Amino acid sequence: MTSVSSLSSSAITSQIATYESKLQAPITQLQSQVTADKAQISAWGKISGAVSTLSQSLSNIKDISSINNKSTNTTDKSVATVTASNSAASGTYNLTNVTLAKPQEIYSSLLGSGNSTLSGGNGSLVFTLKSGKSETVSIGSGSLTLNDVAAAIDKQAGGVQASVIGTSAGARLVLQSSGTGSSAAFTVSGTGALAQFDFNPSSSTANGGETLAQAAANASLTLNGVPIISPTNTLGSAIAGVTISLVGSGTTSLSVSSSPTNLSSSVQGVATSLNAAISTIAAATKFVPASSSNGSAQSGVLLGNFSATELKSELMTSISGLVSSGVSAGAAGLSINSSGAVSFNSTSFASEYAKNPAAVQKLVANLYQKLNTITASAIGSSGSSTSSAGTTAKSTGFIAAQTASLNGVITSIDSQVTQLTKQGSAALKNLESLYTTAETKASSASITQTYLNIFNSSSSTSGG
Template sequence: MAISSIGVGSNLPLAELLDNLRTSEESKLTAITTRQKNVDARISAYGQLKNELTNVSTAAKALLEDAFDSMKATVVGSDFTATATTGALAGDYRIKVNTLATTQSLAMTGQASRTEGIGSGGKISFTINGQTKEIDLATTGTSLNDIVGAINGQEDLGVRATILNNGSDAPYQLILSTTKTGTDAAVTSISVSGNTELDTLMKFGSEDSTVTESAASNALLEINGVSISSQSNTVTNVLDGVTLTLKGTSEAGNSLSVSGDSQGVKDAIKTFVDRYNEVLKKVKQVTAFDVENQTMSALTGDSLARKIQTRMGDILNTTSGSGAFSMLSQIGIRTDPISGQLKIDDAVLSKALTEKPVDVQALFRGDSGVAAKAMAITEAFTDAKVGLLVTASEGASKQRKDLDRQYTSAQARIDAQVEIYRKQFAAMDAMVAQMNTTSSYLTQQLSLLGSQKS
């Protein structure tokens, strides 16, 4: 007889037994999955260490390249602000702002309606700094609303439009403003071809124009008595490496001082120390062993993690061949004897940067400086091709793929074995069902035979 589900024919718990056998067989996969999790944790830990070491390298590179060249701008007065880059030259300046740069504004004569078309079609031509750009109104309409939409829809036109309601009988005035300050950005002419009525309203730059102009102006300032003209209120190419942002005109002169940025250098050094400490924290985290619970971390006992810790200590042993300072401890950067991390004595560091900035720079810069040593050490672990962490991570990834193959193979063997069990159970189920049927038949016949004799 056909059996749709094992155990139905024999009334035995064969399905449950088969599930228990599968569970027993799949317990063999536990060792593989445990190893997979351990490898995944190692790969993740290698990645975290690589990121932390990269951060150290970045901080060291800043000290090596431009941190000691950073400049600051100090302004006395409220008529402008200033910023300085590494290309700035130290100096003191007296600055007087006479005129701010402004945009140009053009006001057309008022119209009774902002939605009624003015003529039909046409092309508006704008000339700015010798270049002409056109707007075709053939498909947009010619009302004031249409014209505003068409102008504002072209971001590179150099002009923005709006409508002013002046409250008169013909209140709606089209107002055009240039998007940039200065005379170079001003509109020199406007004309409309193919629409005489609109041309009469908008034409500008000719003697018969009815447009009212509020002219653009350049910023005018004096730096140490020298007159300067600028198209913008952001003045960038007058003092090397210095950007002035003009805010208002001056009744009296303001002062600007450009000098080395010792605070910027201190911040860069603190960043380097913080990044250094983060590496040590991460090494401690991924190699920790929980004595109470007897559990290991991803890289407990890993020789590469210990090597990172050792090599980071080598940075502190860097000695500079020139200058008054040969060790980090001499500028207030010392190792905490308990945590092993670096700590900064702010007073000592500030004094060193104030009194001997060149010597502090020599300690970090140069082929034998702290920054170069830190970059070389971190690169040995993080280099994309031969870095030790990269190589270790690639090896772990290969191991993970091998474990995946082992898992797939083992799973296939278990599935095959369980299928054998299922077929054996199904055969037994059918046989027991047949025996039960035969037994029932015989019992029935014997019962009938007994009743006939009686």
């Protein structure tokens, strides 16, 4: 008789493990693809961030006219100082025979101390400016002091200001016009205790105890030989785009010239962020051959990706191929080496700017246009575009498209993995069930075989 035996438990476990490994192989392969795709998404995220930073730095050179590129100088700052806007024309301006605009100032006779009560009770003051404007300051009931009078005048904040100056012999009320120029002259008419502060130079009976310390006067000077009269010490329209502040009498010379300082700083910022963007792309697309130091070849996760390689090339070309009005990027201090490292030399920039500021400004404007086009293609633009349907929407760049495509692939693979896992689990359960059934049948057959052996053995003995 042929014997019947079952597989050992370890043999069954081994066969199930082998089958399970075969089922897991395609799942593992798909999961490896997901890991690789996620690494690419991460790399694109870093590139997008670097390009966004570059795009932000470009805003500083978008409008060259808004960048202050004028410098000013004054040979004698004790006479005048000067500032200039971008629109100011370069030139040298001579200021001669400068006299300052002055406020009117009068002071009272000595009247005890600032806190001494004024005799004569309450009263009011009426200030009449040369312009014809009249202001009245009334003091309420109660005792009056010089300090009270000065506080009431200043509280009104009109055309006259007041202060109290104390001396060892007593205090004086000092009144000064708030503005300068001949139109700031004023007269004073007082009532009650304040009648003693009357002041009117045109009247022989209305000067009270007030003394004229300084008459109101206009500023006067000649600018390149042209006489100028001004009620203030600030000349904002004598030279277009230039503001002159007079600070003392005398003669001085002013100059306005082009200056690249702020523009240079903005270009430096663009160069720094451009360098970072190129370096980020280079890291993602690099290939390092095997050597004794690194053992095996190394490559970036985007090696061979056309979009990434092309973006790096375009960014590098924006510098290497930049020329405007006969001025190259290199002549203006902006250069890039073969590996993509960007550098900026502010000294060279200033030197070239001094030779031809218009050409350098145009060069920077062209740099903006090139890089803005490249960054907008990569990350989209912040503005809106109109579709054929008439609606507006922000444009998106190819990096977002690359990322969306990779996410779509990952979603699809995840779905396949889920399906394969379910199918594999069902197949394993079915195999285990088959083995269990086979084990049961084999065990039953083995028992039957044993009985048959016993029966045959007994029959043989009896027959003998």
